Amino acid sequence: xxxxxxxxxxxxxxxxxxxxxxxxxxxxxxxxxxxxxxxxxxxxxxxxxxxxxxxxxxxxxxxxxxxxxxxxxxxxxxxxxxxxxxxxxxxxxxxxxxxxxxxxxxxxxxxxxxxxxxxxxxxxxxxxxxxxxxxxxxxxxxxxxxxxxxxxxxxxxxxxxxxxxxxxxxxxxxxxxxxxxxxxxxxxxxxxxxxxxxxxxxxxxxxxxxxxxxxxxxxxxxxxxxxxxxxxxxxxxxxxxxxxxxxxxxxxxxxxxxxxxxxxxxxxxxxxxxxxxxxxxxxxxxxxxxxxxxxxxxxxxxxxxxxxxxxxxxxxxxxxxxxxxxxxxxxxxxxxxxxxxxxxxxxxxxxxxxxxxxxxxxxxxxxxxxxxxxxxxxxxxxxxxxxxxxxxxxxxxxxxxxxxxxxxxxxxxxxxxxxxxxxxxxxxxxxxxxxxxxxxxxxxxxxxxxxxxxxxxxxxxxxxxxxxxxxxxxxxxxxxxxxxxxxx
Numbered sequence: 001x002x003x004x005x006x007x008x009x010x011x012x013x014x015x016x017x018x019x020x021x022x023x024x025x026x027x028x029x030x031x032x033x034x035x036x037x038x039x040x041x042x043x044x045x046x047x048x049x050x051x052x053x054x055x056x057x058x059x060x061x062x063x064x065x066x067x068x069x070x071x072x073x074x075x076x077x078x079x080x081x082x083x084x085x086x087x088x089x090x091x092x093x094x095x096x097x098x099x100x101x102x103x104x105x106x107x108x109x110x111x112x113x114x115x116x117x118x119x120x121x122x123x124x125x126x127x128x129x130x131x132x133x134x135x136x137x138x139x140x141x142x143x144x145x146x147x148x149x150x151x152x153x154x155x156x157x158x159x160x161x162x163x164x165x166x167x168x169x170x171x172x173x174x175x176x177x178x179x180x181x182x183x184x185x186x187x188x189x190x191x192x193x194x195x196x197x198x199x200x201x202x203x204x205x206x207x208x209x210x211x212x213x214x215x216x217x218x219x220x221x222x223x224x225x226x227x228x229x230x231x232x233x234x235x236x237x238x239x240x241x242x243x244x245x246x247x248x249x250x251x252x253x254x255x256x257x258x259x260x261x262x263x264x265x266x267x268x269x270x271x272x273x274x275x276x277x278x279x280x281x282x283x284x285x286x287x288x289x290x291x292x293x294x295x296x297x298x299x300x301x302x303x304x305x306x307x308x309x310x311x312x313x314x315x316x317x318x319x320x321x322x323x324x325x326x327x328x329x330x331x332x333x334x335x336x337x338x339x340x341x342x343x344x345x346x347x348x349x350x351x352x353x354x355x356x357x358x359x360x361x362x363x364x365x366x367x368x369x370x371x372x373x374x375x376x377x378x379x380x381x382x383x384x385x386x387x388x389x390x391x392x393x394x395x396x397x398x399x400x401x402x403x404x405x406x407x408x409x410x411x412x413x414x415x416x417x418x419x420x421x422x423x424x425x426x427x428x429x430x431x432x433x434x435x436x437x438x439x440x441x442x443x444x445x446x447x448x449x450x451x452x453x454x455x456x457x458x459x460x461x462x463x464x465x466x467x468x469x470x471x472x473x474x475x476x477x478x479x480x481x482x483x484x485x486x487x488x
Contacts, residue, residue, distance in 0.1 A: 003331045007299055007339040008321055009287050010316035013069035016286045018279075019100075019149065020062050021075045021141075021173060022158030022165060023185075025110030025128065026057035034117035037244070046117050046119065055090055056112060057275075058158035060313075064279035065156075066094050067313035073152065075144055077164050079129065079136050083109035101145045104137050110162055124374055132163045142148060142172045149173070150180040154286035157199070172200040185282040187274050188212070193234055201238035201291065202230070203277055207211045209241045220259075227251040238291045242277060242302065258292055260299050276305040277313050281445045324458075330413035335423045337435060343420070344436050345383060355439035358429040359387030360392045362401040363479050365410050367470050373417045374468045375442040381419040383436060384412055386431040394427055402480075417457030428453040445469035448468040 031050040033101040038045045055063050058076060065072045074096055078084035080103050087109060091098050110128035114121050133141070141164070149155055154317040157178055161164045174197070177184045191214040196202055210217050223241070231251045233238045239251040247262040252485040280301040284294030300322050301314045321448055335343065344354055355378045384407055393400040401408065405423055413421045424432055433441065433454035441458045445467050450457060455465050 001336070003320060004336050004339065006320055008336040009289070009297075009340045010069060010112065010320070011282055011285065011336075013288050014071070016283060017071045017073070017155070018065050018282060018286065018417075019073045019155045020058050020065070020073060020151040020158060021155060021169075022058035022061070023110065023160035023162035024055075024059050024076045024087055025057040025112060025160070025162070026075070026087065027054045027060075028052070028111060029054070029416070030115045030334050031119050034122065034181040044117070044122060046115055046122055048115075053086075057160045057162070059087065060275040060465055061091075061156055061158045061444050062091065062094070062096055063277050064276050065224045065283065067095070067280060067315050067317075068283055069316065070283060070391065071095075071097075071147070072096035073373055073434065075141060077102045077104050077107065077133055077141065079103070079107040079109035080105035081109050082113050092307050100141075101146065102137055104133075106134075107163075110160075116250065128162060130162055132166045133169070137167055138168055141169050145169075145173050149176045152182055154282045155182055156185050156282045157184060157196075158278060158399040159187060159189045161189045162381070165195070170195045171197075178180050183282070183285050185278060186277045188313060193230065196233045196236075199236060200232070200235070200285070201222075201281070202236060202239060203240045203242060203274065203281065204230075205242045205274065206246075209239075210224045216223045216481050224248060224257060228255070229377070236430065240277075240281065240291075240295050240298070242274065248295060248299050249301075252289060252291055256297070262294055262303060264425065273302050273305045277302050280314070280319070297389070333413035333419065334423075337422055337432065340420055340422050341435050344383070352381055353379035353440065354436065354438040355379035355382045355440040356385065356429075356433060356436060356441060357382070357442040358387070358424075358432070359444075360387045360396065360398075360401060361408055361412055362392060362403055364408075365475070365479060367475065368377070369415065369417075371444065371468050371470055372412075372415060375466075376417040378440040378442060378466050379438075382417060383420045383422065383438065384418050386412065386421055386423045387424050388425045391425055391427060430454055430457070433457050437463075439463045440466055442466045442468055 025366040030048050032046040032048040034044040034046045036045050045291045050369060062072050062074055065125060074091060078087055084103060086100060088098055107129040110126060113125040115123050132371045174184055186196050186199045186201050186202045188196055188204050191211045206217055208224050213229045215222055215226040217226050226240055227239055227249060228251060237253055241249045245262055248260040250258040281294050281298040284297050301319055303316045304318050355375055357375045389401055389405045409421045412418055422432060428454055434457055440453055442464060443452045447467060449465050452465050
């Protein structure tokens with residue numbers, strides 16, 4: 001995926017409603033210095049200097065979805081204790097719908113306390129309940145899911161084997177989602193994967209896939225055997241096996257297998273990386289991406305997550321920047337209109353004067369460059385509306401353009417005088433002008449002011465039209481004729 005497509009995906013994220021079902025917990029981090037040994041026993045003494053409380057388990061999936069901009073709901077069972085109250089308040093403070101959060105006075109809300117020194121974990125202390133839900137709370141959860149899943153775009157299942165996701169709960173959830181056409185994305189645990197049968201896609205790591213398939217994964221052949229076995233035995237649409245430094249492997253029910261290489265990055269902590277994969281994969285599928293593109297985006301996010309200590313979230317900006325490393329120049333300037341409109345609004349708030357021009361720019365030549373450089377002088381940034389291939393054909397005939405829209409966009413974006421490029425499919429740029437509302441609208445000197453599309457729009461809010469003369473003798477048509485004369 002290109003940067004502009006990922007930006008558009010995250011722009012749509014705020015419209016996506018995601019329901020997270022699973023085991024909730026608190027992750028407590030105690031940071032300190034370990035510089036001496038206890039006189040009471042041969043153990044380190046940690047002087048605590050900082051404390052941090054975070055949402056863990058399914059809560060970290062919710063954290064990631066909120067950071068990605070989604071509307072989020074949660075369905076789970078917590079204990080009637082202070083930790084349960086803390087979880088509920090934390091979710092409410094993030095705008096999460098907690099109407100599916102049930103309180104069982106007999107359960108202990110999960111809390112994991114990690115003691116760290118010099119960025120190394122010294123010890124972990126767990127307080128939790130692990131027994132399966134009783135029939136009463138099973139029925140509460142099932143009734144809620146049957147009534148609510150149709151109101152969501154995707155359901156994410158985060159299983160930490162703490163008893164919430166019983167066979168009965170999962171079977172009912174999968175059936176309800178299949179009936180409503182809502183994808184179910186599962187981060188599984190344990191050795192009994194039969195309870196996930198019929199889900200849309202599972203995201204086990206390599207060791208989990210080994211255990212569930214009963215096939216030791218030693219090479220690509222055994223990996224394929226394990227993945228294919230799980231995919232078919234569980235009637236899944238897809239299976240994404242995460243393989244640490246070896247990347248990910250995506251198995252689809254049509255028989256295709258896609259091995260996705262990892263993004264090279266220093267690893268500090270793998271805690272919560274699976275939660276990040278689940279959140280990004282679920283969001284991408286909800287936005288309409290295919291399994292392949294969604295998995296590659298999740299792979300990028302996972303690479304960012306392991307570079308952080310503790311259960312951490314990954315932001316859209318971090319993912320976009322990571323994707324842009326291989327497209328550092330022109331790709332960062334090419335935007336879809338939905339993303340560009342937000343950027344331009346922000347630039348205007350900073351007092352920037354926005355200039356807009358448009359054209360086909362097929363076979364870029366010196367006349368184009370001089371025109372664009374002059375246009376840039378009328379303001380602080382220049383937005384170029386570029387006719388799509390289909391639009392060019394309608395305007396100039398079936399033999400044009402000579403260069404495709406993607407290539408034209410990248411060539412133009414490489415010019416310093418252009419700040420942003422947006423491709424449009426209509427015959428005129430009126431929709432772009434109405435959306436972006438530039439202060440200055442620039443056209444070539446072969447136009448008259450009254451013949452400029454968008455003139456009335458720009459002048460209605462105090463903007464103006466500027467006409468720029470083209471360099472004599474410089475045109476795409478002349479270049480084509482010269483080529484034909486010389487080489488024809």
